[in-house]
Amino acid sequence: MSDVSGASVRDAGARLARSYAVHGSTVVELSGDVDLATAEEIRSALDEATAPSGAQLVVIDLRHTTFFDCTGLALLVRAEERMASRAGRLRLVCAHAITLRLMEIADLTGLLRPVPTLEQALERAA
Template sequence: MARSYDVRGCTVVELSGDVDLATAGEIRVVLDEATAPNGTPHVVVDLRRTTFFDCTGLALLVRAEERMTRRAGRLGLVCAHAVTLRLMEIANLTGLLRPVPTLEQALERAA
């Protein structure tokens, strides 16, 4: 499941449950809306409520990061799950996605 809301001029996309091939379509729609050219300059994806995250999720995050970069915006990422962080590390994406453990840290970084 994916939902978005605004906090301090930043769009937060909160993902919950499984992030995999079965849920990718729904998540892509919400991420595309948040990262659209007319959206806020900063988007934070919050993974704290996810229960499963695979390579499909990584692809969605990289796509969202690319969309934000094209419009000179920033994508933040909240993630404290050891397995998900390890997946990002193995894929060599921690430098690109720059995960932080709390929403507050992501919002501060976006400011």
């Protein structure tokens, strides 16, 4: 949705992050724009999922995102570091060519190891 100027306006009822459990893992599904304007809400959801008392595997699903910038990369790296600090694992689902290219340019594909489907992320973790 956009306002008269063409700037993006988020529906007040829209959620940027939805978390749910799958086979003992936590999946955090992000949607919409992941940028400076949405970072705080997304950071909160990722912090909750990567808390020390959380699941040993957290999968971040980017399939429903419409925009992703360097702020999003910083959030992903932070989530990975939080999981590594407690010997947990983070998996990333992403098939968007532009987002994957951004990760590649930032030299983060080795750290984040994105896969295109949720099934692959869960299989890879098994």
